Amino acid sequence: MHSFLTGLTLLVMGLVVIVLIRGLFNMAKGGSGSTSNKLMQARVVLQAVAIALIMLTLWITGGGRPS
Template sequence: MSANTLVLIACIAVAAVLLLGLANMMRGGSANVSQKLMRLRVLLQFIAIVVIMGVVWWRSA
């Protein structure tokens, strides 16, 4: 698996959870589900940043 693929997967995961959260909010879903999705999105964003920074570091070496 290439570095570009890892970055793409991380970004798609963040976008998917964001869209799920927005869909839940727009249909008036549970606040607990919204809160869990927001926490998951923050965790996935952290992972995505770590992956991106790792790829940048690896390519500059």
């Protein structure tokens, strides 16, 4: 179970990076402010999901404490 959560967490973190890079490119080329806003909102939601998954993984695995 924890390997699934770890993989899912890594996937969401990768999506955060992709959305961040897309937002930076949109801003650099002078793209639409509406698109930048939607990308920023998506990034914030993905970061919240990533943090929740990290916390859940740590809780399930015992947070690195010896068993």
